[in-house]
Amino acid sequence: MAQVTHGPNGRARAPQVLRSLGHEGRVRIDGGPLAERIADATATYLAMEPDDVLHGFRVAAGLVSPGTPMTGWSSVTSEPTFGQWVSGLARLGATTGNRAARERAVELVDGFAATVGVDGDTRMSLYGYEKLLCGLVDTYTFAGHEGALTLLERTVPWAERTFDRARPTPSAHNFAGGHIGPTGHARTIEWYTLAENLHRAWLAGAGDRVGDFARLWHYDAYWDRFLEEPGPGRPWPVPTWLHAYSHLNTFASAAAAYEATGQHRYLQIVRNAHTYFTATQTYATGGFGPSEFTLPEDGSLGRSLEWRTDTAEIVCGSWAALKVCAALLRFTGEARYGDWVEQLLYSGVGAVTPVRPGGRSPYYQDYRLGTATKLPHWDDWPCCSGTYLQCVADLPDFVYHASEDGLAVLLYVPSSVSWEHDGREFGLTQETDFPRTDTARLVLRGAGRLALRLRVPSWSNGFRTAVNGETVPTVPTVATPGQWLVIDRDWADGDVVEVTLGAGLRVLPVDDRHPNRVAFAHGPVVLAQKADWTMPISLPTPWEMVDLDEALVRQDAGNGDGPRYRPVGVGTARLPLGDLRPLSEIAERTPHRVYFDLDDPRIV
Numbered sequence: 001m002a003q004v005t006h007g008p009n010g011r012a013r014a015p016q017v018l019r020s021l022g023h024e025g026r027v028r029i030d031g032g033p034l035a036e037r038i039a040d041a042t043a044t045y046l047a048m049e050p051d052d053v054l055h056g057f058r059v060a061a062g063l064v065s066p067g068t069p070m071t072g073w074s075s076v077t078s079e080p081t082f083g084q085w086v087s088g089l090a091r092l093g094a095t096t097g098n099r100a101a102r103e104r105a106v107e108l109v110d111g112f113a114a115t116v117g118v119d120g121d122t123r124m125s126l127y128g129y130e131k132l133l134c135g136l137v138d139t140y141t142f143a144g145h146e147g148a149l150t151l152l153e154r155t156v157p158w159a160e161r162t163f164d165r166a167r168p169t170p171s172a173h174n175f176a177g178g179h180i181g182p183t184g185h186a187r188t189i190e191w192y193t194l195a196e197n198l199h200r201a202w203l204a205g206a207g208d209r210v211g212d213f214a215r216l217w218h219y220d221a222y223w224d225r226f227l228e229e230p231g232p233g234r235p236w237p238v239p240t241w242l243h244a245y246s247h248l249n250t251f252a253s254a255a256a257a258y259e260a261t262g263q264h265r266y267l268q269i270v271r272n273a274h275t276y277f278t279a280t281q282t283y284a285t286g287g288f289g290p291s292e293f294t295l296p297e298d299g300s301l302g303r304s305l306e307w308r309t310d311t312a313e314i315v316c317g318s319w320a321a322l323k324v325c326a327a328l329l330r331f332t333g334e335a336r337y338g339d340w341v342e343q344l345l346y347s348g349v350g351a352v353t354p355v356r357p358g359g360r361s362p363y364y365q366d367y368r369l370g371t372a373t374k375l376p377h378w379d380d381w382p383c384c385s386g387t388y389l390q391c392v393a394d395l396p397d398f399v400y401h402a403s404e405d406g407l408a409v410l411l412y413v414p415s416s417v418s419w420e421h422d423g424r425e426f427g428l429t430q431e432t433d434f435p436r437t438d439t440a441r442l443v444l445r446g447a448g449r450l451a452l453r454l455r456v457p458s459w460s461n462g463f464r465t466a467v468n469g470e471t472v473p474t475v476p477t478v479a480t481p482g483q484w485l486v487i488d489r490d491w492a493d494g495d496v497v498e499v500t501l502g503a504g505l506r507v508l509p510v511d512d513r514h515p516n517r518v519a520f521a522h523g524p525v526v527l528a529q530k531a532d533w534t535m536p537i538s539l540p541t542p543w544e545m546v547d548l549d550e551a552l553v554r555q556d557a558g559n560g561d562g563p564r565y566r567p568v569g570v571g572t573a574r575l576p577l578g579d580l581r582p583l584s585e586i587a588e589r590t591p592h593r594v595y596f597d598l599d600d601p602r603i604v
Contacts, residue, residue: 011202013259014259015331017330017332018329018330018333018408019403020398020400021400021402021417021419022395022399023091023094025095026400027397027416028396028415028417029396029413033350034345035414037350037354037392041092041388041392042092044354044357045101045355045389046089046101049068050067050111051066052069053070053074053085054078054108054111054115055067056070056077056078057077057112057123058114060115061114072380074380074381079132080127080128080131080381081131081382082108082131083130083135083136084135084389085386086109086136086138086139087105087135087137088388089102089104089108090102090141090142091397093143094142094143102142105138106139109145109148112132116154119158120157120159122158126159129155129159133152134200136151137152156210167191167192170222170247171241175241175292175293177189178190179191190249193250194214194217195219195257196249196252196253196256198211199214202214217253222247223250223251223269225239226270226273227268229275236276238276240294240295241293243292243294244292244293244294245292245317248273248320249319249323251269251270251273251274251320252323252324254269254270255324255327258327270328274340277321278339278340280297280511283312283510283519284510284521284526284594285343285519286318286321286348287318287367289317290311291310298513301511302513302514302517305367305368305595311364313363314352315349315362315363315388318387319390321340322341325338329401335408335410335483338411338457339459339482341411343524345395345398345411346524346584353374355385360380361382361384361385361388362377362384363377363384367519367595369517371591371593372591372592372593374586374592375588375589400419405451405488406452406488407426407450407452409428410455412434412440412499413432415430418445422448424447424448426445429442429443429445434503435503435561435563438501438503442496442497442498445493446491448490449488451487451488452486452488453484456479456481457482457523458481459521459523460479461502461504463499463502464502465487465497466497467495467496469498479502505548506523507543508520510595516598517596518543522565525582525583527565527582529580529592530578530581530586530591531578532590532591534578535571535576535577535601536596536602537552537580537596551567552567552568561585563582564579564581566579566580575603
């Protein structure tokens, strides 16, 4: 049963079915590619000099300005990403227990606070201020720094009198809803994402003035389009050619509105928005937004693969999707909302080249037909350098969730968790080499009654479990993809649950207008073919009639992190058939293919 929770000042929050444990510091990822990303991001972002990050703000405030000006998007000030860097460091400190990350977030907040006058003027546009709010809320929430919330409350009156209230409805001609001010600059682009962290601040204990300001920035003209799903066979009655990332990110504001008010309409809006994006806007990787647009349901998604190099704004898009899915998991408890999370962790943000010292950052993913390439953004320190850290810092928060009657396992990664249930301390260690292998071994610490929920992924074919070597009755007794398989029993210390995940090769058409324009995946892992002097893959159509086990033969993973598939055939003397491997294993600047026209293979 969902439980009403209370924040500071006794404020009631909307009831939660699941409680994530990562931000409580109870989860550790013990190895594998996710642990490597966390370690790499920790080293990269803690190596940034605070005086460099704060340099531009101090110059603008007329203060002594040690350090060196940054480059790229942060060449004047680090406004475009400052709040996200602070947020990511605070979250990293919470999820990994890294004290230095937590202290760095506090140091940056205090350094920035010294540049803000008594009038609360941050000298930021709404775009940067929205991110600043996130950093301040997270530094208060996850690092326990009261000065961050104090600063936030000090800036709100300035924001009230500074940001114009035009709030234009985005359209194809103004896809991010920017209002052009007297200087000719659109200082309020993406205004409809501002409410999220104002609501979070109010829930954390900020004054009612902050909560009132949050409600001002609701995007009801767009949100209300998602109150109901369209009938069978009918397109969604929503505008398109809008800024894709921010038009998913706005539903994090709707989720925060639900948490702050308890009004069920907001939860229904977020549910339906998730369905809309996953059903009509996403590629096999979970990425979306070619050239940063939402698209009509007329085959535009498939056609975009013919010419767009900026196929998906992959890092920022991943962050928006992770936030929406996190809210839906907490408030509904439904396992199916873990599918998009897993998809992105393996093949979205988890398949990009990490942010490198100096600000070289991933931004777009390229899925073009013929040949694609992973390239960093052309400017240093773009917006995705902020959301990259936030995504990586939050990885431990998705693996396990506590429920009223036990524990839910969302992701199958090498990890451990500890939590309290019914007055007893429990722990669980997960041993797995997925996706190289298809099994996970869960070892329980502690004794007592509890329900262990195992997420059955939507891609699973043959999910099964055994406890201490014996199959046990479960509810439901059938492992239904997209749901939980529940093992509710009296547990003994050291009990072992063996899980077979049921991953296999899948063929994923890009949309219903292009049934033969497909990507290949092994479970959630999108596969790519190296395109340097290889022939693209083709299959007889309809491909549903093809025996995939004969057409693409599973190979040993070798030194990589995931499975390989070898196409049967030899291609030509000059262009042999290349194997399929996880997209995450494709190096930067290496030509590769993610999508194929099975009935009309193309080389260029």
